[in-house]
Amino acid sequence: MISLPASLATAHRVVRHWADDLRQGALELDRDPDAIHRYLDLPAVRFLAGHEVPPDWDRACTAPGSGPAHGLPTLERVLVSEELARGDAGMMLASPGPSMCGVLLGVLGGPEQREWVHGRLAERPRWTCFALTEPERGSAIGEMTSTLTPVGDGSYVLDGEKRYVGNAARADLGAVFARVAGTERLGVLAVLVDTADPGFHAEPLPTVGLRGAQLTRIRLDGVRVPAERVLGAHLPPTRRGMWSIVSVFNQLRPSVAAIALGIARAAHDYVGEHRRLLRGPERETYEELGRRIDAARSLTYRAALAVDRRPSAGHLASAAKARACEVAEEVTLRAPGFFGPGARLDQPLLDKWARDARGVEFMEGTRNIQKLNLFQGLHTGKVGRN
Numbered sequence: 001m002i003s004l005p006a007s008l009a010t011a012h013r014v015v016r017h018w019a020d021d022l023r024q025g026a027l028e029l030d031r032d033p034d035a036i037h038r039y040l041d042l043p044a045v046r047f048l049a050g051h052e053v054p055p056d057w058d059r060a061c062t063a064p065g066s067g068p069a070h071g072l073p074t075l076e077r078v079l080v081s082e083e084l085a086r087g088d089a090g091m092m093l094a095s096p097g098p099s100m101c102g103v104l105l106g107v108l109g110g111p112e113q114r115e116w117v118h119g120r121l122a123e124r125p126r127w128t129c130f131a132l133t134e135p136e137r138g139s140a141i142g143e144m145t146s147t148l149t150p151v152g153d154g155s156y157v158l159d160g161e162k163r164y165v166g167n168a169a170r171a172d173l174g175a176v177f178a179r180v181a182g183t184e185r186l187g188v189l190a191v192l193v194d195t196a197d198p199g200f201h202a203e204p205l206p207t208v209g210l211r212g213a214q215l216t217r218i219r220l221d222g223v224r225v226p227a228e229r230v231l232g233a234h235l236p237p238t239r240r241g242m243w244s245i246v247s248v249f250n251q252l253r254p255s256v257a258a259i260a261l262g263i264a265r266a267a268h269d270y271v272g273e274h275r276r277l278l279r280g281p282e283r284e285t286y287e288e289l290g291r292r293i294d295a296a297r298s299l300t301y302r303a304a305l306a307v308d309r310r311p312s313a314g315h316l317a318s319a320a321k322a323r324a325c326e327v328a329e330e331v332t333l334r335a336p337g338f339f340g341p342g343a344r345l346d347q348p349l350l351d352k353w354a355r356d357a358r359g360v361e362f363m364e365g366t367r368n369i370q371k372l373n374l375f376q377g378l379h380t381g382k383v384g385r386n
């Protein structure tokens, strides 16, 4: 197992301590995603509200361990995500803050754009969204149909539809990915939007797992995007488009793996706490599941470090995400077996974790897509270079 730098180990301990608070709201939020408004003062929620915010802007968050990471931002997000998802992944995903938008801004945002987003986040708890996925096209960037039509002065008009976007119905601002009208498959840009702008319509969707994330359908009807909200415009052309977008996804994927691990650990710990006298085959199964979680964690840490060293090194991240989701599904589906028939009805947390694990499978691309990515890496010889 990787040994953590001292500052990161301290932050890890602090965050671990907060996870139990998140558990308190888990079932309530599962029933009603708006319940998050009753938990905004929890330390974990306050931490997430300011987590990616640079220190200058960190007025809203006084929690220890907040602010920029310790030179290993992806590994830090992994540690935080696993611990908080062990508390409750729904509560974690429902929390306000820069979230995925913060990572995108870190790679593609110019100083004024960061100021615009982080300044507004510092005023009060606000949600952001990160709109990529489209109906019938999933999150395949090359197939995206949402368009940015240039209007001549560097600004654009944004049209299209997005689906399954976390927190979009409660967000004040966000990032939207779209293709510049008339360009080829790779002419994709990310732009910042104010959700109060005319033409931005968001409507929550009914879901089964990770209900706290409040997945949303977005309709974009002629939303004006001023030139200053186009991300990456200040970067050299080679760093503006796909290279940066792919590196953002590489940085996000290990933390999605960590969310899966957190859910798996929640279910595994629950079995350990509520079935103390495990013997024989049951004990062996329990211990084997624990070893699988540990192995997937080890892979996830390695994937995070690889991305921290080289943001384009995302193949291990795909392997970690695929493996962690597989383990989360296995653990959460087998955990009820330790409690006999009807366990998912009698013990609502066990039922919730099984539904949540299935939800993480879809975040950031399914296992099949991660396997395709990994295969491409093996085929081109890039995997060994991680």
Ligand SMILES: Cc1cc2nc3c(=O)[nH]c(=O)nc-3n(C[C@H](O)[C@H](O)[C@H](O)COP(=O)(O)OP(=O)(O)OC[C@H]3O[C@@H](n4cnc5c(N)ncnc54)[C@H](O)[C@@H]3O)c2cc1C
Residues within 6 Å of the ligand: 129, 130, 131, 132, 133, 134, 136, 137, 138, 139, 163, 164, 165, 166, 167, 209, 210, 213, 215, 359, 360, 362, 363, 364, 365, 366, 367, 368, 369
């Ligand atoms: C909790 C949650 C939060 C999310 N948050 C966001 C968000 O904030 N922003 C956002 O933009 N999106 C978000 N998403 C959407 C997520 O990114 C998509 O669900 C995901 O990319 C898969 O797309 P899809 O649902 O259209 O499924 P599809 O891509 O249509 O996949 C459906 C099935 O087909 C399989 N499949 C697809 N293509 C292939 C292939 N080439 N080979 C083999 N099998 C294939 C898949 O493995 C899957 O089993 C979120 C989803 C969830 C569940």
